[in-house]
Structure formats: structure tokens, C-alpha cells
Amino acid sequence: MRLVIAKCSVDYVGRLRAHLPLATRLLLVKADGSVLVHSDGGSYKPLNWMSPPATLRVTDPSEADAADGVSEVWVVQAGKSDDKLVINIHEAIHDTSHELGTDPGLIKDGVEADLQRLLAEQIHRLGEGYTLIRREYATAIGPVDILARDADGRTVAVELKRRGDIDGVEQLTRYLDLLNRDPLLAPVRGVFAAQQIKPQARVLATDRGIDCLTLDYDAMRGVDDIESRLF
Structure with missing residues (x-):
């Protein structure tokens, strides 16, 4: 640096x-x-x-x-x-x-780590026929939270956040750009998943062909009483 x-x-x-x-x-x-x-x-x-x-x-x-x-x-x-x-x-x-050395990467907080684990276990939340390739898929610029395949066998990269903002979309864009250079994975499309996604982030993601998925953390943990909901 x-x-x-x-x-x-x-x-x-x-x-x-x-x-x-x-x-x-x-x-x-x-x-x-x-x-x-x-x-x-x-x-x-x-x-x-x-x-x-x-x-x-x-x-x-x-x-x-x-x-x-x-x-x-x-x-x-x-x-x-x-x-x-x-x-x-x-x-x-x-x-x-200054020589900074190799960075260990971002250590996710408890909720983000749980979201990643739960979505990997409940990969069907991405859509019918999805299968998990792996969590923390390593790349030269950092690990992709989840790498999966859709029902048609196409590769899908998922970036997870508690609150999804523009920086998260930019991060996923960089991953997609890199992954799509790999002929064994390409074409790779992206899914931006979060408990809350800011409107600006959703617009940017849509413009770049990235799908957005809002995650219900309580429902994924099995603590959400759906029958008691008013709507």
C-alpha cells in the first residue's frame, strides 16, 4: 500500500x-x-x-x-x-x-454467518431445483458466500448481507466478473440476498441483471409463528 x-x-x-x-x-x-x-x-x-x-x-x-x-x-x-x-x-x-501482507478477510457477524449457514441448508429458498455447490467458495478477491446450481444446471453466486446496500451489489458484481472468466463455471448469474435491501441497491442490482432475495431470518430459524401473523 x-x-x-x-x-x-x-x-x-x-x-x-x-x-x-x-x-x-x-x-x-x-x-x-x-x-x-x-x-x-x-x-x-x-x-x-x-x-x-x-x-x-x-x-x-x-x-x-x-x-x-x-x-x-x-x-x-x-x-x-x-x-x-x-x-x-x-x-x-x-x-x-507499507507492506500489509495477506488480509484474512471480513469476519461476518453472527447473523450474517447464520444466514449463510441457514440458506445453504435451505437452498430451496433460491428456487425449486437448486443445489448447493459449496459455502465460502474461494476466489482471488475473496470468498463467495454461496455457490449453487439452478434447476437448469447453471451456476449461481449468492452474496449475503444483513442489510443490503450498494456496496454489497458492487462486491457481488466483482465476484461475477471474475467467476464468468472461468469456463467451467460460466455463465454465472448473481443473487443478492439480505434481510433488508435498500431501494437504491435493488435498482442497481436489477440494472446489472442480479436477482434480489429478501430473507426472513426468524422463519429460516424456525422461530416465526406464521399462524399468529395478521398479514
């Missing part, structure tokens, strides 16, 4: 265009090739970024840019498209690198 605090301007060039004027920002360069641009606000979300696979190339500025105070130019090129992130560094205030 490389951390650079610099006075810089940033341009995203490609299918979309975006510009960040000159300001002091934090630049994160990760081992997976991603580059993220952060400000001192906005919670955990970067102002702009390039997702992996990507390559970072550092070049000298043009004469015109040098005259404007640019000392070096970072060009972050996407691996799968013509999109690129161009970062004009005016002043590097801090530059350090």
Missing part, C-alpha cells in the same frame, strides 16, 4: 468525464492495481478512483503543465477499457509505502 498526500488535480477520462480541481488530497495505490483519491471528508468513499485491473505510469509534465506548477503526471490506465485517471501532482507532501 502506497500513501501519497499531494497537492493535485484529477481528471477521469473515458465513458464518463470528471474533474477535481487543484487541492490537497490523499492518494492510495493498492497492490491489486487500484488507485483511489480521497479528501478529508465524505466518509470512506473516494472522490474518484480506478478499479483493478489497472496500470500506473508516472511521466514528466508537458512544458505547459510544468509552467502551471505540475511536477509529475500519474496516468492510471484501466485494463479492460480506454478509461484512465490522470493525476497532475503539483507538490508531494508525504509519500510512504
Whole structure:
């Protein structure tokens, strides 16, 4: 992990265009090739970024840019498209690198772990004819919660959350992109399952062809008295 605090301007060039004027920002360069641009606000979300696979190339500025105070130019090129992130560094205030090692991954809380176990045991909740391949299916970017096959024998990747938001949909999208490169699994479709799914997450999932499934935790545990329900 490389951390650079610099006075810089940033341009995203490609299918979309975006510009960040000159300001002091934090630049994160990760081992997976991603580059993220952060400000001192906005919670955990970067102002702009390039997702992996990507390559970072550092070049000298043009004469015109040098005259404007640019000392070096970072060009972050996407691996799968013509999109690129161009970062004009005016002043590097801090530059350090750290070896973080292999991350053990996210340890799910009790409810998420129970949801995964219960859905694996009750795989029929995904639909008639579904069969379980395995839980915690390992990939290069992390484990898929549940990998299953539908009634037609097609592979299905399931991402489980207590509360489903846009980040969960993005996570499942990355898994699907990777799994669909495996000819033994492809085509792989996705199911985003949670106790509650935010409307924005449902819209994004639907737009990407991902099915949404709302899970009733109490019913899955067998503690829900269906006969006592009013509706």
C-alpha cells in the first residue's frame, strides 16, 4: 500500500468525464492495481478512483503543465477499457509505502454467518431445483458466500448481507466478473440476498441483471409463528 498526500488535480477520462480541481488530497495505490483519491471528508468513499485491473505510469509534465506548477503526471490506465485517471501532482507532501501482507478477510457477524449457514441448508429458498455447490467458495478477491446450481444446471453466486446496500451489489458484481472468466463455471448469474435491501441497491442490482432475495431470518430459524401473523 502506497500513501501519497499531494497537492493535485484529477481528471477521469473515458465513458464518463470528471474533474477535481487543484487541492490537497490523499492518494492510495493498492497492490491489486487500484488507485483511489480521497479528501478529508465524505466518509470512506473516494472522490474518484480506478478499479483493478489497472496500470500506473508516472511521466514528466508537458512544458505547459510544468509552467502551471505540475511536477509529475500519474496516468492510471484501466485494463479492460480506454478509461484512465490522470493525476497532475503539483507538490508531494508525504509519500510512504507499507507492506500489509495477506488480509484474512471480513469476519461476518453472527447473523450474517447464520444466514449463510441457514440458506445453504435451505437452498430451496433460491428456487425449486437448486443445489448447493459449496459455502465460502474461494476466489482471488475473496470468498463467495454461496455457490449453487439452478434447476437448469447453471451456476449461481449468492452474496449475503444483513442489510443490503450498494456496496454489497458492487462486491457481488466483482465476484461475477471474475467467476464468468472461468469456463467451467460460466455463465454465472448473481443473487443478492439480505434481510433488508435498500431501494437504491435493488435498482442497481436489477440494472446489472442480479436477482434480489429478501430473507426472513426468524422463519429460516424456525422461530416465526406464521399462524399468529395478521398479514
